[in-house]
Amino acid sequence: MEKAINVMLVEDDPFWRETIATDLDKEADIRVVASAATKQEALHAAAMTRIDVALMDINLTENQLDGLEITKELMLLTDFRIKIIMLTSLTDKEVIIKAFQNGAVNYINKSSFEDIVGAIRAAVAEQSSIHPDAADAMREEIRLMLLTPSERQIHDLKEKGYNKTQISEMLYKSLNTIKTQVRSIRNKLLK
Numbered sequence: 001m002e003k004a005i006n007v008m009l010v011e012d013d014p015f016w017r018e019t020i021a022t023d024l025d026k027e028a029d030i031r032v033v034a035s036a037a038t039k040q041e042a043l044h045a046a047a048m049t050r051i052d053v054a055l056m057d058i059n060l061t062e063n064q065l066d067g068l069e070i071t072k073e074l075m076l077l078t079d080f081r082i083k084i085i086m087l088t089s090l091t092d093k094e095v096i097i098k099a100f101q102n103g104a105v106n107y108i109n110k111s112s113f114e115d116i117v118g119a120i121r122a123a124v125a126e127q128s129s130i131h132p133d134a135a136d137a138m139r140e141e142i143r144l145m146l147l148t149p150s151e152r153q154i155h156d157l158k159e160k161g162y163n164k165t166q167i168s169e170m171l172y173k174s175l176n177t178i179k180t181q182v183r184s185i186r187n188k189l190l191k
Contacts, residue, residue: 005124008034008051010042010070011087012060016110020055020087027117039070046074051082053120056104058088058095065095068102075103083123087116096137107134146188154181 007030011017021032034045038060045051054074058067071084086099086107099107105128106119112133122128130138147155157167164182168175 004029004031005120006031006033006050006052007120008032008036008042008045008049008054008082010036010054010060010067011057012037013057016057019113020116023113024117024120030117030120039066039073042070043073043077046077046082051078052124053083053085055087055116055120056084058086058090058099065098068095068098071099071104072102083128085116085119085123091133093137093140096134097141100134100138106131109133143189147185151181151185151188154178155185158182 007024009017009020009032011020017035017037021035024030024032034049034051036042036045042054042056046054054071056067056071058065060066067086067088071086074082074084080103084104086104087110088095088107089110090096091109096107105123108115108119108131112131115131119128119131144152144155153171154167157170162170164178165175167173168178171178
């Protein structure tokens with residue numbers, strides 16, 4: 001048998017912690033070696049135990065979105081050795097993007113629970129493909145990289161529901177300039 005994959009669960013909800021641990025214990029090549037409900041517990045466990053993969057909840061009870069912060073700190077603490085898979089119920093595009101920016105290798109919604117084991121093995125094998133739960137947000141973000149900073153600002157305001165006139169007033173640009181940039185945005189994103 002190959003060396004077992006050591007997993008740390010970072011989850012504040014006892015139900016999910018127990019459910020995930022029970023499911024992973026069925027796998028011969030995966031061991032849950034640490035469990036943490038807070039940032040301090042997660043960082044301590046990472047410093048004291050060899051961990052290959054961390055399953056990271058994003059919203060721990062005490063601080064909203066603190067899983068994102070923990071991810072970034074774990075990456076620095078372990079010199080990017082730990083593979084972090086976000087395991088959450090959040091589907092907000094900005095949160096998904098931030099998770100990857102902070103070092104996550106995958107992002108799985110808790111409703112896709114059955115995909116965790118495969119994601120763990122893929123992460124350790126350096127073969128992580130982005131889970132469908134995050135793929136759309138990542139594809140969109142990559143497409144938006146085609147935009148200039150000014151176009152991105154206009155795009156984001158349009159996404160929030162502002163019309164061209166409002167954007168023109170907010171950015172102190174002429175309406176014609178905004179119309180030209182909106183046309184450019186459309187052309188870039190439709191390619």
